[in-house]
Each structure stands twice: as structure tokens, then as C-alpha cells.
Amino acid sequence: MSTVWQLASSGVRAHRGAFAGTAVVLAVAAAVLAVTGVLFESGLRTQSAGDPASGGLLVSLASSYAGTLVVVVVMVVAATVSLALRSRRREFALLRAVGATPAQVRRTVTAEVAVVSLVAAPVGAVAGLFGARLLDPLLVRGGMVAPDFTSTLSPLPVLAAVALIAVTAVPVGRLGAREAARTAPTAALQQSAVEDRQVGTGRRVTALAMTLGGLATAFSPLWIPGAMGSATASLSAFLLIGAAALAGPVLVGWIFDRLARAHAAGGRPATMLAVRNVRGFSRRLTTVVVPLALVVAAATVQTSVNKAITTGAQQEFVASVAADLVVTPTEEAAADLTAQVAAVPGVTSAVPLATVPGQLRTDDELDGALAWEATALRVVPAGTTALDPDVVDGSLAGLDSPDTVAVSSDTAFTSGAGLGETLTLRLGEDVVEATVVAVFSRGLGVAGLITGPATAEAHGLPMMADTVLVDLAAGTDLADATAAITALGATAADPGTHITTAMRSAGGENEIGTALLLLLLAVVAVGAASTLAMTTVARRDELALLHRTGTTRRQLLAMTTVEATITGVTAWVVGTAAVVPAVVGVSAGVLDGPPVVDLVSYGVVSAAVVVFALAATALAARRTTRLATAVA
Structure with missing residues (x-):
């Protein structure tokens, strides 16, 4: 040994x-x-x-x-x-x-x-x-x-x-x-x-299975609700990239064959050499295409899924709030803000909503912290019509009783607790077996769990209103009512403006998400740079042979540049194709409207992939061609 x-x-x-x-x-x-x-x-x-x-x-x-x-x-x-x-x-x-x-x-x-x-x-x-x-x-x-x-x-x-x-x-x-x-x-x-472009039966079967799995996973939001379905769908892009990696020599070879036929009639020597070279070494170039395609897929699917969920949450919130204004207190607001808002001229109703912290038991077989998941319960007054979470089973009237909850479709799916069943919650110091009295569909816009004041009071949870839903009398001037409420130390806006502002102000969460995404892309970018450099350096003997047969160093550099461009564009195409099913599936599951894509992120990453391929190849090619021509 x-x-x-x-x-x-x-x-x-x-x-x-x-x-x-x-x-x-x-x-x-x-x-x-x-x-x-x-x-x-x-x-x-x-x-x-x-x-x-x-x-x-x-x-x-x-x-x-x-x-x-x-x-x-x-x-x-x-x-x-x-x-x-x-x-x-x-x-x-x-x-x-x-x-x-x-x-x-x-x-x-x-x-x-x-x-x-x-x-x-x-x-x-x-x-x-x-x-x-x-x-x-x-x-x-x-x-x-x-x-x-x-x-x-x-x-x-x-x-x-x-x-x-x-x-x-x-x-x-x-x-x-x-x-x-x-x-x-x-x-x-x-x-x-000369590389063998054929792949074994096992790889072909596995690639086909991953392709079918990726397509099925992409549309999982159609039967797995909420954020869970979106997270599952985002994995489809990686499954499809994995399938492309397994079937890479065949897939990339097929693309390069079509490109070679398009240039069969002739062209500049460097271009002709590049096209025929990528055609003959599709297996080697697959190891370059896959990491670059992964950059496009990883960045686009993460940002686009986040955008779809954000857009879906905004749509569901606006659809749920049947009020003219959404009021949120500032630090200057008094403790009895709800009563003060209700006394503003033109206000016909002011419904306070609160949020109380809790923990949901997620696994009965585990002990300690792993068995519990931090959550927040939305406290909604019984009988209010100002908030409509779109109940699909049961009734919110049951929240009048202590130790009752309504759950979103997403929470019902992940917890396995439907109507009439119980959820184990930790509220304050108490462990509660809460009965599910309703299941609603607008979990992204409202909350995963809704309870009534009776449950919060029974377990000593303070209920400070963090949102007040306000209805105005017919003919009330909206600007005057908004100014009067603002004077009380609160902000007031229509539901659409309120949720858009709230999403935009969540800058800290976006920062940590962006930081983690950049770390993820760093792994992929370093891998792509490494494969591009190794591929180019390993070709010194090949480039030396071309130089001995009459190819100049300038033509060699031009050839590697064309190859890098072809490789980068191919990676962009593969990465884009891998993302499309996930974007369509997530949008179909959480949005009421056409699919959404984070075009800024997609555009930047797409351009970066091609430029990155060119830059990494150029740096390696300059040294490699210098050594190759010296040897020749």
C-alpha cells in the first residue's frame, strides 16, 4: 500500500x-x-x-x-x-x-x-x-x-x-x-x-431517465403547492444539465456536426480549423460546455424562481385583502393604533392583524432542535371579511375556539395534516395539539398558519397589531384618509403598493440570498475556468503539429478564439434549454399569468459565459501557442 x-x-x-x-x-x-x-x-x-x-x-x-x-x-x-x-x-x-x-x-x-x-x-x-x-x-x-x-x-x-x-x-x-x-x-x-463520440448503453439510459425526471420535476408545482413545489422544480435544471453531461459527446457532437455542415462551403482557415476541431473532440469539449451551461442554469433558475415566488406572493396578497388601505405602524405609533385609525373620519372598519412566533414539530421520531421548525402564526380576528385566504376546505369560523389553526395547502402537504387532523405546535412554553379547522390556498400571500385571538390568549402570547386593514366609506377622499392615518405614526397604502414596498424593503434577506448565490456561482466559475485552461494547455502537441504543417501562431490564436466562441454559445444554448422547463413549471404553479424570468440576471450571466469562455481560453492559449510554436 x-x-x-x-x-x-x-x-x-x-x-x-x-x-x-x-x-x-x-x-x-x-x-x-x-x-x-x-x-x-x-x-x-x-x-x-x-x-x-x-x-x-x-x-x-x-x-x-x-x-x-x-x-x-x-x-x-x-x-x-x-x-x-x-x-x-x-x-x-x-x-x-x-x-x-x-x-x-x-x-x-x-x-x-x-x-x-x-x-x-x-x-x-x-x-x-x-x-x-x-x-x-x-x-x-x-x-x-x-x-x-x-x-x-x-x-x-x-x-x-x-x-x-x-x-x-x-x-x-x-x-x-x-x-x-x-x-x-x-x-x-x-x-x-481521435476521440470516440459514442457513449455506452448505461449512460444513454441514465441520461434518458434524468431527462424524463427533469421534465417531470419541472412541473411539480402543479401538484406540490407553494414554495416546496417551486424548490423541487428548480432541481429540474440540474437534472437536465446532468443528462446533458452524460449524453454530452452525442449531444455536443450533434450540434457541432450541424455547425460543420453550415461551414462546409468554405470560409477563413482559422474558422474552418476551429469548426472541424470541435467536431472531432466533442467528448473533450463536453467537459467544458457542462460547467458553463451550469453557470447559466444555476443563476437563472435561482433568480427566476425567487422572482416567480415574489410575484406570486404579491398576487395572492392583493387577491386576499378586501380592504381599501393596508396600515402598518412605525416606531412613533401608539399602542392603541387600531382604535385611533378606526376614529379617523371616513373609516368604516379597522381590522388588526398580528403575528405570533411558534414552532412546528416536523418529525415525531427526532428529539431536540431538529424536530422543530420555527414558524409564525397569523392572528386573524374571527368573522372578518377583510382578509380572504381562499378557503378550500373547512371554515375559518372554527378559529373562535382555542388551540385551532387554519393551514395553507403548502403546509398541509409538507406536514401531512389535513382538515380535522392535528399539528403539534410550541406556543410560548406550551406544547399544543392544534386542530386544523380549515385549509386555504393563498399561503404565499397570507401565511402558512392562521390562528384566532383565542389561541394566542390561551397561551399568553402578546398580540401587537403589525397590520391594520382599513375600509373607507363611499365618497371618502383617499388622500385625506391616508394623510390622517400617517399623522398617527403609521404608513397607509393600497394593497398593491403596500406589498410591493414590503417586498422591496426586504433588502437584508435579498443580500444573504445574493451572497449565497454568488458563492454557488464561484464554485461553477472556478470549475469552468479550470476545465477551459486544462483543455487548452493539453493541446500543446496538437497545436505544435498544426504549426509544423504551416499554420501561423496568429491563425492558431484565431482558431482557439473561434472554438471558445462556439463552446460558449453552445453552453449558453444548453443552459437556457435546461432552465426553460423549470421556469414554465414554477410560473404555472404559483402565478396567475405568463411565466416570469429574471431577464437582468439571465442577460448578464449569458453574456458572461461567452466572455468568460473567450477570456479563459485566450489566457491559456497565448502561453500554449507560444510553447507550441517554440517546440515546432
């Missing part, structure tokens, strides 16, 4: 150029995983310390982000490690030719990947552990945690990140070694010059 590790260490040193890019990708991925681990552990410890609301928000944030992050890390790490090994096919063939057994090749390559993983991942994870505290101010500004909050640092996130990187990179390395080891030496040498 010691001999294998010595060979692995020697192999890593000998191929430090190829493994350097892989190491950087592994380190960045481990850093972002460690950040997520810190958020999760901090949430659990905050809950245990007696702040279930903040702790629950952190756990929910980390959990929702971790799912997407793990998928992205697996795909990026797999693509990077595979490309690093693919560039060494000739070496593996020579090892086989001089007598190395397939098992020896597999063990050596697996050990090499393990060495790189066990060196790079801990370094990145430790950096991520301490860097996680840079998110603390964003969490405080977003109102998710107390002003004195400090992230918990421990070895656990580091160990978890390193373990996940190892269980991702090492099996991928072993699979790559298995493919190289079982290929005959002569065949491996031939494939290092």
Missing part, C-alpha cells in the same frame, strides 16, 4: 499542472460546503440556546441551499476530475503496454485523486470555516438573527466538507481509471488522438 501512495504522490508532482486546477476546484467547493455547514450548526446551537425562531431560520436557509449546492459540487468536481484524467489517456495506455495490470492503474489513479482531495479539501474547508463569519452582518441586516449573533465555529463543518469532497472525487477518479484500465493499450493510444 505504501508503494501505491508513493507512486500516487510522484504522479501528482509530475502532473502538478493538471492537478493544480483540480485542487483549486476542490478547495473552493470545500470552502462553500463549510460555509453551509457553519450556517446549519449555528442554527442548531442557536435553537438550543433558547432562540428557536432565529435558529430555525438558519437551519432552513442552510438546508434549502445545501441541496442545490451538493448537486452543483458533485457535477463540477466530477467534470474537473474526469478532464484531468482524460488528458492522461496516452500515459495510461503506455503503462498498460509495459505490463501494468488494470488493477494497478486503478489503484494508482484512485490514490492520486485521494491525495489531491485530502490536501486541497481541508485547506479550502478551513478557509470557508473562518470566512463564514463574513455573512454574519448580512444575517443581522436581514433580521434573521439577533444583533449580537456570532457564527459558531467548530471542526464539524470542515470534516463534513472534506468527507463530501472525498466521496465525490475519489469514486469519479476510480471510474475514470476503470475506463482507462480496461481499454486496450493500442485503442487508448488511438483514442488520445
Whole structure:
């Protein structure tokens, strides 16, 4: 075994150029995983310390982000490690030719990947552990945690990140070694010059299954309500990108074949060389296209799903509020604001709404903080007609009794508690078995849980009105009523203006979401840069041969530029195609209207992908072509 590790260490040193890019990708991925681990552990410890609301928000944030992050890390790490090994096919063939057994090749390559993983991942994870505290101010500004909050640092996130990187990179390395080891030496040498674009039956079947799964997942909001359905649908883009990765040589080869036919009639030498080159090396270029397509898919699906949910919440709120004005108190408002508003001339009714904190038990088999999820209950006076959450089962009249709740369709689905069943809630110091008396559909715009004043009073929960729904008499001047209410230390606006302003003022939450998205894109961008650089550097012999046959260095640079452009545009097309089903599905599930896309984010990322491909290739190509022409 010691001999294998010595060979692995020697192999890593000998191929430090190829493994350097892989190491950087592994380190960045481990850093972002460690950040997520810190958020999760901090949430659990905050809950245990007696702040279930903040702790629950952190756990929910980390959990929702971790799912997407793990998928992205697996795909990026797999693509990077595979490309690093693919560039060494000739070496593996020579090892086989001089007598190395397939098992020896597999063990050596697996050990090499393990060495790189066990060196790079801990370094990145430790950096991520301490860097996680840079998110603390964003969490405080977003109102998710107390002003004195400090992230918990421990070895656990580091160990978890390193373990996940190892269980991702090492099996991928072993699979790559298995493919190289079982290929005959002569065949491996031939494939290092001209790639085989065919993929095995297993990959084809898996790619088809992932495609069908991605399409089915994209439209999950049609039967999984609310935010849960939207989060599920967002995974469809990653499933479709995964399918493209598996069927990449066939898919990318098909695209490049059509492009080659379009230029068959002739063109500039550099363009002709580039088109034929991408056509012949579709398998290699797939490892470049997939990370770049993942950039487009990840950024667009995250921002577009958020926009769809925000738009859906605004639509549902406006549809739910049957009042002329929505009033919210400021710090100058008096405790009896509702009574003061009701006394304003022209006001016919003033209905106070409050929010009380609670915890919902999500798993009866777990104990401690993991079994509870922080939530908020909307307190609605019994019999009011100012708020219509669109009850689909039961009646809100049942909220007159203590220990009763109405649940949104989303909450009913995730909790499994329908009409007449019970939810276990922690209200203050009391654990309550609350009976579900109604199920409503407008959970995004209203709340996940609604209760009546009787339940809040029974458990000693203070009910300070945070919203007052105001109806005005016919003929009342809206501007005069608004001015009178504003003079009481409150803001007043029509339902549409109110919810738009409220969504816009949630800047802190948007900041933390943007920061996490940028961390996610950092993993993908580093992976894409690494694959582009490795692909270009590995072509030194090919470029030297072209130079010996008469191609100038200027033509070589032009050729690689055209190839980068084709690769970037292809990645953009694949990424866009992967996003479309998710955007349509989410919009169909939560919106009353056409699909919405965050066009600004999509446009910036789309342009960035093409520019990024050009810039990364140009930087690597300048040095590679200089060396190639010098050798030639």
C-alpha cells in the first residue's frame, strides 16, 4: 500500500499542472460546503440556546441551499476530475503496454485523486470555516438573527466538507481509471488522438431517465403547492444539465456536426480549423460546455424562481385583502393604533392583524432542535371579511375556539395534516395539539398558519397589531384618509403598493440570498475556468503539429478564439434549454399569468459565459501557442 501512495504522490508532482486546477476546484467547493455547514450548526446551537425562531431560520436557509449546492459540487468536481484524467489517456495506455495490470492503474489513479482531495479539501474547508463569519452582518441586516449573533465555529463543518469532497472525487477518479484500465493499450493510444463520440448503453439510459425526471420535476408545482413545489422544480435544471453531461459527446457532437455542415462551403482557415476541431473532440469539449451551461442554469433558475415566488406572493396578497388601505405602524405609533385609525373620519372598519412566533414539530421520531421548525402564526380576528385566504376546505369560523389553526395547502402537504387532523405546535412554553379547522390556498400571500385571538390568549402570547386593514366609506377622499392615518405614526397604502414596498424593503434577506448565490456561482466559475485552461494547455502537441504543417501562431490564436466562441454559445444554448422547463413549471404553479424570468440576471450571466469562455481560453492559449510554436 505504501508503494501505491508513493507512486500516487510522484504522479501528482509530475502532473502538478493538471492537478493544480483540480485542487483549486476542490478547495473552493470545500470552502462553500463549510460555509453551509457553519450556517446549519449555528442554527442548531442557536435553537438550543433558547432562540428557536432565529435558529430555525438558519437551519432552513442552510438546508434549502445545501441541496442545490451538493448537486452543483458533485457535477463540477466530477467534470474537473474526469478532464484531468482524460488528458492522461496516452500515459495510461503506455503503462498498460509495459505490463501494468488494470488493477494497478486503478489503484494508482484512485490514490492520486485521494491525495489531491485530502490536501486541497481541508485547506479550502478551513478557509470557508473562518470566512463564514463574513455573512454574519448580512444575517443581522436581514433580521434573521439577533444583533449580537456570532457564527459558531467548530471542526464539524470542515470534516463534513472534506468527507463530501472525498466521496465525490475519489469514486469519479476510480471510474475514470476503470475506463482507462480496461481499454486496450493500442485503442487508448488511438483514442488520445481521435476521440470516440459514442457513449455506452448505461449512460444513454441514465441520461434518458434524468431527462424524463427533469421534465417531470419541472412541473411539480402543479401538484406540490407553494414554495416546496417551486424548490423541487428548480432541481429540474440540474437534472437536465446532468443528462446533458452524460449524453454530452452525442449531444455536443450533434450540434457541432450541424455547425460543420453550415461551414462546409468554405470560409477563413482559422474558422474552418476551429469548426472541424470541435467536431472531432466533442467528448473533450463536453467537459467544458457542462460547467458553463451550469453557470447559466444555476443563476437563472435561482433568480427566476425567487422572482416567480415574489410575484406570486404579491398576487395572492392583493387577491386576499378586501380592504381599501393596508396600515402598518412605525416606531412613533401608539399602542392603541387600531382604535385611533378606526376614529379617523371616513373609516368604516379597522381590522388588526398580528403575528405570533411558534414552532412546528416536523418529525415525531427526532428529539431536540431538529424536530422543530420555527414558524409564525397569523392572528386573524374571527368573522372578518377583510382578509380572504381562499378557503378550500373547512371554515375559518372554527378559529373562535382555542388551540385551532387554519393551514395553507403548502403546509398541509409538507406536514401531512389535513382538515380535522392535528399539528403539534410550541406556543410560548406550551406544547399544543392544534386542530386544523380549515385549509386555504393563498399561503404565499397570507401565511402558512392562521390562528384566532383565542389561541394566542390561551397561551399568553402578546398580540401587537403589525397590520391594520382599513375600509373607507363611499365618497371618502383617499388622500385625506391616508394623510390622517400617517399623522398617527403609521404608513397607509393600497394593497398593491403596500406589498410591493414590503417586498422591496426586504433588502437584508435579498443580500444573504445574493451572497449565497454568488458563492454557488464561484464554485461553477472556478470549475469552468479550470476545465477551459486544462483543455487548452493539453493541446500543446496538437497545436505544435498544426504549426509544423504551416499554420501561423496568429491563425492558431484565431482558431482557439473561434472554438471558445462556439463552446460558449453552445453552453449558453444548453443552459437556457435546461432552465426553460423549470421556469414554465414554477410560473404555472404559483402565478396567475405568463411565466416570469429574471431577464437582468439571465442577460448578464449569458453574456458572461461567452466572455468568460473567450477570456479563459485566450489566457491559456497565448502561453500554449507560444510553447507550441517554440517546440515546432
